[in-house]
Amino acid sequence: MKKWYNKLFLNNIRMAVENYNMIESGDKILVGLSGGKDSIFLLYSLILLRENSYLNFDIIGLHIDIGLRIDMESTKNFLVENNIPYIYENIDIIDKIFEDKKSPCYLCSKMKRGAIARIAKEVGTNKIALGHHKTDLVITFLLNLIYTGKLDTFKPISYNEKHDLHLIRPLIYVEEDIIEKIVNDENLPLGKGECPQDVKNKRSEIGNLVKYIENKYPDFEQKTITAIENFSDDNLW
Ligand SMILES: Nc1ncnc2c1ncn2[C@@H]1O[C@H](COP(=O)(O)OP(=O)(O)OP(=O)(O)O)[C@@H](O)[C@H]1O
Numbered sequence: 707m708k709k710w711y712n713k714l715f716l717n718n719i720r721m722a723v724e725n726y727n728m729i730e731s732g733d734k735i736l737v738g739l740s741g742g743k744d745s746i747f748l749l750y751s752l753i754l755l756r757e758n759s760y761l762n763f764d765i766i767g768l769h770i771d772i773g774l775r776i777d778m779e780s781t782k783n784f785l786v787e788n789n790i791p792y793i794y795e796n797i798d799i800i801d802k803i804f805e806d807k808k809s810p811c812y813l814c815s816k817m818k819r820g821a822i823a824r825i826a827k828e829v830g831t832n833k834i835a836l837g838h839h840k841t842d843l844v845i846t847f848l849l850n851l852i853y854t855g856k857l858d859t860f861k862p863i864s865y866n867e868k869h870d871l872h873l874i875r876p877l878i879y880v881e882e883d884i885i886e887k888i889v890n891d892e893n894l895p896l897g898k899g900e901c902p903q904d905v906k907n908k909r910s911e912i913g914n915l916v917k918y919i920e921n922k923y924p925d926f927e928q929k930t931i932t933a934i935e936n937f938s939d940d941n942l943w
Pocket residue numbers: 737738739740741742743744745746768769770771772818835836837838842
């Protein structure tokens with residue numbers, strides 16, 4: 707690993723892991739791989755974290771095919787080269803998803819989450835890791851505020867009582883542009899093919915808004931996360 711990766715992103719991952727007690731030695735972590743940059747970066751980071759810390763945990767990669775038939779061959783090879791088991795699961799829900807014209811992304815995400823939890827139990831993992839990063843956190847926060855009038859975003863770690871599983875998001879302190887840079891520089895494998903909803907959903911619209919604000923006020927993402935972490939009832943009605 708290049709030494710400056712510590713400063714660039716790995717220390718931020720260590721900090722998230724420590725602040726929220728995300729990973730302990732002995733954990734078995736199922737990493738959700740979409741074929742996109744965020745999740746392959748997450749997998750790469752967890753490999754680096756394991757090699758460069760006292761933590762000793764197992765990693766398993768999982769790709770759920772919702773019927774898009776994304777070509778994951780190079781991802782699979784990357785996992786094999788790194789001695790990480792790879793699971794492929796076909797749940798073919800694409801027709802059902804697009805019957806729901808209003809919110810196909812919501813339904814898709816819900817069904818994928820259900821399948822990931824089921825497989826996590828089947829293969830005996832105790833944690834699921836997802837590739838949501840700092841920019842995603844800000845987008846979700848604004849999305850909820852603008853579209854539903856709620857102050858709400860996803861949590862760094864949450865517990866699923868029904869399945870006795872922890873869901874962790876180790877990338878919450880890592881910005882999207884750093885992920886893009888590392889995926890390019892390290893030539894990390896991306897799946898070939900994409901979801902037709904990717905460019906026209908509300909997330910990408912709010913994503914553009916975040917970019918616009920961040921350009922004008924460069925600390926906006928950091929300020930948002932600071933506000934979320936230091937939330938106090940006293941400041942609101
Ligand atoms: N088909 C899938 N199979 C397994 N895990 C998935 C799949 N789709 C998404 N995930 C997991 O859920 C996370 C959030 O999903 P989302 O669709 O919002 O991806 P994203 O933020 O665009 O990330 P990526 O760049 O990895 O696609 C991903 O980072 C990944 O960990």
